[in-house]
Amino acid sequence: MIEVKNITKRYGSLTVLRDFSVDFDESGVTVILGPSGTGKSTLLRCINGLESIETGDILVNGLSVLEKRNLRSIRLNCGMVFQSTILFPHLNVLENLILSPMKLLGVKRSEAEEQARYYLAKVGLASKEEARHNELSGGEQQRIAIARAMIMNPKALLLDEITSALDPEMSVEVLRLLEKLASDGVTMLIVTHELSFAQKVARRVLFLEGGSLIADASNEVFFNDLKFNNERIARFLQHINQ
Numbered sequence: 001m002i003e004v005k006n007i008t009k010r011y012g013s014l015t016v017l018r019d020f021s022v023d024f025d026e027s028g029v030t031v032i033l034g035p036s037g038t039g040k041s042t043l044l045r046c047i048n049g050l051e052s053i054e055t056g057d058i059l060v061n062g063l064s065v066l067e068k069r070n071l072r073s074i075r076l077n078c079g080m081v082f083q084s085t086i087l088f089p090h091l092n093v094l095e096n097l098i099l100s101p102m103k104l105l106g107v108k109r110s111e112a113e114e115q116a117r118y119y120l121a122k123v124g125l126a127s128k129e130e131a132r133h134n135e136l137s138g139g140e141q142q143r144i145a146i147a148r149a150m151i152m153n154p155k156a157l158l159l160d161e162i163t164s165a166l167d168p169e170m171s172v173e174v175l176r177l178l179e180k181l182a183s184d185g186v187t188m189l190i191v192t193h194e195l196s197f198a199q200k201v202a203r204r205v206l207f208l209e210g211g212s213l214i215a216d217a218s219n220e221v222f223f224n225d226l227k228f229n230n231e232r233i234a235r236f237l238q239h240i241n242q
Contacts, residue, residue, distance in 0.1 A: 001026050001155055001187075002047055002078070007056035009042055009211075016042045018211040019056070026155060028203030029188045033195075035236065039211045040191040044158040047189075048080045061155065076104070079149030080158045083165055085141040087133040093120070094129040097148050105152070112151075119147040123177055139170030143177055156187040163194060195240055199223055207233055 002024040009017040017039045024030060032040045045051040047058055049071040060077050063070040087096050097116035101107040107115070120126050123143040133141060142162050149157055159178070163171040175197045182188065182201040192198060198205065198219075205222040207215040215226055215233060226233045 001061060002189075003059040004043070004047070005057045005059070007046060007053045007058060009039070009046060009051060009053050016211050017046070017053075020211065020213060021056075022206065022213055022216065024156070024187075024189060026187050028185075029182045029190060029201045030204045030206060031198040031202035032189065032191045032206045032208065033193075033198065033236070034206075034208035034214075038208045040208055041160050043208070044080065044160050044189060044191060047074075048078050048158055049074050050080070072104075076152055077155045078158050079152055079154035079156070081142070081145050081149050081160065081162050083161045085138075085145040087136075087141060087144065089133050092130050092132055093125070093136075093144055096133075096144070097151055100148070101151055115151050116147075119151050120144075122150070123147045137170055138166045139173035142166065142170075142174045146174075146177065146181075150186075156189060157181075159188055159190045159192075161191050161193070163192070193240055195237065207236070 004020060004022045007017055007020050008015065020043070032043065034040055042051060046053055046065070047060065049065045058065045060074045063074055065071065065074060091099070094113065094116050097119065098109065098112035101112040101115065102109060117126065117129065120129055123146060125140060125143055128136065128140065136144070146157070163174050166174065175194060178188070178190070178197070179201055202219045205215070205217055205219055206213060209232065215222065215230065217226055228234065
């Protein structure tokens with residue numbers, strides 16, 4: 001579904017992704033690991049067309065991110081959830097959810113509200129449809145952000161360190177939701193440092209360093225064979241677990 005072909009991404013003199021290639025299909029959850037500053041979040045933003053690339057190409061369902069006319073379709077296919085959740089403060093939760101389906105997809109309000117209530121129930125927040133953002137915990141806001149992405153019926157969810165700004169209790173709420181979505185078969189690309197969560201839900205694990213793909217393995221191979229046979233990955237896992 002997503003083909004990343006020999007892309008290079010720079011910020012000034014800093015090369016964040018270097019001649020990087022990887023493909024993603026529509027089966028299960030891929031977790032993207034690696035030290036900070038190695039291009040993990042940038043990769044998701046490039047896939048979604050939020051960052052330009054210097055060389056190479058990215059195809060989402062055959063559509064190139066290099067063509068501006070494709071970006072709307074690409075962003076509809078790849079729902080993005082960020083580290084910091086941004087809900088419109090002048091709208092309640094239900095209105096935040098129905099805005100994009102109505103404006104971008106032409107869905108009637110009654111149908112959009114029905115879908116919004118379905119996804120609010122799915123993320124365990126059916127009672128919060130009238131709440132404003134300042135009446136919600138950080139964990140609740142992130143779960144609503146996931147519902148807002150899912151209501152657009154994307155082919156994949158791109159999740160960028162969505163628990164990094166949450167305290168441990170709120171993180172548990174969000175990670176439980178993602179585990180449930182994974183068990184329901186939702187395709188996800190997840191940048192995270194939550195290793196226990198990654199081991200539970202990932203079908204595939206990528207390890208990035210220095211803008212390059214160091215490892216691409218199944219969950220079992222990564223957390224067993226590579227953990228003991230690859231010195232760099234072993235050091236990373238040991239550091240994260242401390």
